[in-house]
Amino acid sequence: MELTIRQAGIVKKLCWTLALSVVAVPFLFPFLWMISSAFKSANEIFGQPSLIPDVWRWRNFLEVFEYQPFARQYFNSIYIAVLVTGLTLILSSLAGYALARMRFAGAGLLMLFLLSALMVPEEVTIVPNFFLMKWLGVMDTHIPLVLLPVFGPHGVMATFLMRQYFVSLPKELEEAGKMDGLSRLGIWWKIALPMSRPALAAVAIITFLFSWNLFLEPLVFLSSIENFTLPLALSNFTDPYGSPLWHLQLAATSLAVVPILIVYLIAQRQIIESFAMSGVKG
Amino acid sequence: MTGHIRTGTTAPRAPWLTLRRREMFEGWLFVSPTLIGFLIFFLGPLIAVIIYSLSEWNLLSQQMTYIGTANYQDALTQNPDFWHVIRNSVIFAAGLVPLNMTLALALALALCRPGRGVVFFRTAFFAPVVTSAVAWAIVWKFLLQGEAGAVNQMLATVGIDGPNWLREPDWAMAAVIVTRVLKMVGLNMILYIAALQSIPRDYEEAARLEGAGNWQIFRMVTWPLLAPSTLIIMVITTIGSFKVFDHIYLMTGGGPENGTLVLAFYIYEQAFEFFNVGYASALAMIMFAIVLVLAVVQIMLRQKGSA
Numbered sequence: 001m002e003l004t005i006r007q008a009g010i011v012k013k014l015c016w017t018l019a020l021s022v023v024a025v026p027f028l029f030p031f032l033w034m035i036s037s038a039f040k041s042a043n044e045i046f047g048q049p050s051l052i053p054d055v056w057r058w059r060n061f062l063e064v065f066e067y068q069p070f071a072r073q074y075f076n077s078i079y080i081a082v083l084v085t086g087l088t089l090i091l092s093s094l095a096g097y098a099l100a101r102m103r104f105a106g107a108g109l110l111m112l113f114l115l116s117a118l119m120v121p122e123e124v125t126i127v128p129n130f131f132l133m134k135w136l137g138v139m140d141t142h143i144p145l146v147l148l149p150v151f152g153p154h155g156v157m158a159t160f161l162m163r164q165y166f167v168s169l170p171k172e173l174e175e176a177g178k179m180d181g182l183s184r185l186g187i188w189w190k191i192a193l194p195m196s197r198p199a200l201a202a203v204a205i206i207t208f209l210f211s212w213n214l215f216l217e218p219l220v221f222l223s224s225i226e227n228f229t230l231p232l233a234l235s236n237f238t239d240p241y242g243s244p245l246w247h248l249q250l251a252a253t254s255l256a257v258v259p260i261l262i263v264y265l266i267a268q269r270q271i272i273e274s275f276a277m278s279g280v281k282g
Numbered sequence: 283m284t285g286h287i288r289t290g291t292t293a294p295r296a297p298w299l300t301l302r303r304r305e306m307f308e309g310w311l312f313v314s315p316t317l318i319g320f321l322i323f324f325l326g327p328l329i330a331v332i333i334y335s336l337s338e339w340n341l342l343s344q345q346m347t348y349i350g351t352a353n354y355q356d357a358l359t360q361n362p363d364f365w366h367v368i369r370n371s372v373i374f375a376a377g378l379v380p381l382n383m384t385l386a387l388a389l390a391l392a393l394c395r396p397g398r399g400v401v402f403f404r405t406a407f408f409a410p411v412v413t414s415a416v417a418w419a420i421v422w423k424f425l426l427q428g429e430a431g432a433v434n435q436m437l438a439t440v441g442i443d444g445p446n447w448l449r450e451p452d453w454a455m456a457a458v459i460v461t462r463v464l465k466m467v468g469l470n471m472i473l474y475i476a477a478l479q480s481i482p483r484d485y486e487e488a489a490r491l492e493g494a495g496n497w498q499i500f501r502m503v504t505w506p507l508l509a510p511s512t513l514i515i516m517v518i519t520t521i522g523s524f525k526v527f528d529h530i531y532l533m534t535g536g537g538p539e540n541g542t543l544v545l546a547f548y549i550y551e552q553a554f555e556f557f558n559v560g561y562a563s564a565l566a567m568i569m570f571a572i573v574l575v576l577a578v579v580q581i582m583l584r585q586k587g588s589a
Contacts, residue, residue, distance in 0.1 A: 235532055
């Protein structure tokens with residue numbers, strides 16, 4: 001049977017789609033399996049595997065909140081991420097604007113100095129930061145979880161990203177603002193910031209997720225269960241012998257992951273672009 | 283002696299606060315919150331690590347004693363765990379980086395042009411990147427359990443008797459590497475797609491007119507043009523692989539038999555479980571040195587490439 005060029009094209013396309021679908025299985029299956037197992041009883045989880053539970057056990061989601069103060073922990077994660085994002089946006093755009101637009105002695109050196117932070121893993125500075133926070137008397141509070149992301153390497157990365165964006169903007173509007181008698185702060189707030197919405201959105205997205213997913217810092221700085229953030233809480237659904245209570249753990253993980261996934265599905269283009277922007281920094 | 287400018291009725295501030303000075307003052311004012319925070323929470327601690335690493339820290343007496351390079355000597359020559367940990371970290375990086383980059387490039391090549399289904403697949407491959415490492419590790423730990431795990435049950439249906447993935451050192455390392463690649467490969471895919479889209483189509487068309495096939499175009503045109511991006515992605519990925527902590531903490535806890543004990547985890551364990559502050563700080567400095575060397579190699583390779 002001879003194939004026309006068009007038919008051959010369709011066959012080729014089908015093969016590609018099939019190959020990509022196979023590769024996509026280990027990326028998507030964990031999400032499906034997580035959600036399906038979240039509805040199973042502790043017994044069914046270890047029975048015959050099936051994507052659809054025999055009995056939909058909605059109670060799991062209730063028990064998550066009874067087992068530990070999950071609502072409180074959820075709220076902790078949200079408010080910390082919002083605070084970190086807000087502070088990072090303000091400070092990184094202020095510093096980024098100065099580094100891009102204002103000429104002051106030492107700016108170049110300062111830039112190099114800040115950039116060197118991008119190479120230092122958090123694990124390197126976590127021990128002295130532990131003692132610093134202890135000395136400041138803020139152990140087992142959320143203060144370290146706000147300060148370290150805002151002022152650490154992530155904040156520097158955000159500053160750099162903002163600077164790159166400000167550099168690429170045309171200067172004319174700002175000069176017009178200067179003519180109109182706006183102060184530097186006024187130009188930054190009324191002209192530069194509204195023009196850099198894409199960069200601000202990118203910084204907001206990656207910063208929110210960065211804070212939301214933080215694990216090492218909460219592990220080191222928090223000790224009371226009601227102060228836990230979500231990643232720490234998720235790892236905490238165990239029986240008295242330390243074995244995971246899978247049905248609860250997976251229900252809680254679903255509750256933590258699914259809202260983020262829904263937002264991701266709605267805004268996937270914007271979110272992926274934000275990561276691309278921050279990644280090209282190197 | 284020059285005459286005083288500040289005479290008569292001139293406002294005293296005006297001559298001092300020239301436009302340039304004002305700009306400089308404002309510039310430093312704008313960066314000061316970031317800079318001060320950076321000094322306190324980053325640079326200070328970085329210097330402190332150096333001091334800690336040269337000290338013996340006694341948590342009972344709360345005293346620090348200077349002991350020179352003893353912590354480093356301990357790591358490099360005395361403690362058998364150290365080289366085991368370095369070996370693990372190198373194996374982890376050596377497994378993760380090529381796997382991640384090959385897969386990322388392959389996916390990027392398949393998905394760099396707009397078309398039906400492209401958005402779906404891009405979204406799918408990137409989804410684990412926005413998911414927390416903790417959630418990803420928990421779910422994979424669940425999937426990779428010995429007999430009851432979904433992966434082994436699926437293997438059983440095709441007649442394969444899967445190992446107890448996370449309980450055998452070699453399999454555990456492989457499992458940690460592969461699940462980490464699945465988590466992060468979407469990011470590199472996106473970076474590669476951006477790089478591919480910046481290559482002008484003319485090059486490819488010219489090569490095609492010369493009669494080059496797909497593989498030849500990739501080999502002779504695309505791959506060389508991607509070289510700068512490949513280098514950057516490789517160094518980011520390698521440095522990232524040395525930082526992996528949460529993934530391993532949750533999937534294997536460094537076990538079994540320390541088979542997945544990598545440097546980032548070892549630092550955490552020494553500092554916060556055994557309270558060996560001096561030793562942990564020496565380890566942190568060694569980690570810093572490794573990352574720094576990798577970064578310098580990147581810069582050197584880049585300069586060599588552009589020269």
